[in-house]
Amino acid sequence: MKFMRIAFVLVVAVAWCGPASLSVFGDEGALDTAQPKGVTPEEIIQRFSAKEKEFKTALDQYGYRQTVKVQTPDDGGEYQQVFDVAFDDQGHRVKNVVFAPQDTLRLIGMTQQDIDDIENRLPFVLTSDEINEYSILYVGQQQEDELHCYVFDIAPKQIEGKKRYFQGRIWVDDKDFQIVKTFGKSVPDIRKKKDNENLFPKFTTYREQVSDGPYWFPVYTRADDTLHFSSGEVKIREIVKYTNYKKFGSNSKITYDGKEVQKDQGKAAAAPQQPQK
Secondary structure (H helix, E strand, C coil): CCCCCCCCCCCCCCCCCCHHHHHCCCCCCCCCCCCCCCCCCHHHHHHHHHHHHHHHEEEHCEEEEEEEEEEECCCEEEEEEEEEEEEECCCCCCCCEEEECCCCCCCEECCCHHHHHHCCCCCCCCCCCCHHHEEEEEEEEECCCCCEEEEEEEEECCCCCCCCCEEEEEEEEEECHHHHHHHHCCCCCCCEEEEECCCCCCCCEEEEEECCCEEEEEEEEEEHHHHEEECEEEEEEEEEEEEEEEECCCCCCCCCCEEECCCCCCCCCCCCCCCCC
């Protein structure tokens, strides 16, 4: 988010906070730091990153609605957008904005990096093609509602060019070996000058299983944070919802553990209760 002055000067920042400083993880059970039984942390990483690659392929075959709301509580500013991700008659993904009232944010402003993060990094996916870009540390096991999860802290090994990364904590279901929750932030923050800062809030994203398959899809993201600009602090709240997942009607196939997934083969979703807006 960019800080807004009376002259509407763009702002941006590069402070980053490591996983150890990301202290608010939600309503989980106690963290058990014991090593997993019957499997090593390295094997868990290999298994969930392979499943994430399958999931990413599956997600690319779904349309959905994304509802975004960003608020600054101190002054009542608000940004909203509702858009559908769908497919045209050639099978290409398209974004159709269906609701976009006037932006009333005054303390901050939405940047292109913010929009890109909302569309691509809040629903964080870590595939086997990307794990070499990250340092991944096993920190224990934890109960998430009805799910027993392996917990990992992750951070980019290095920042390359203008590429953006996720840094924080992930929870991996011990049955499906899929990411079911993430907590962290997009990095790096960007600081070019004192008055040119772009800061990004910490967020939590929850996943659920959709009705026609075994994959855990992002359904809800919440951020409630304070951005520390050099010119002052700004409280921010952000809610992103993902609904109406629909598989594109093509002849393509989705595989899971090497087998084709049939419709209605998924199991019931088990996700945490969504916080109230």
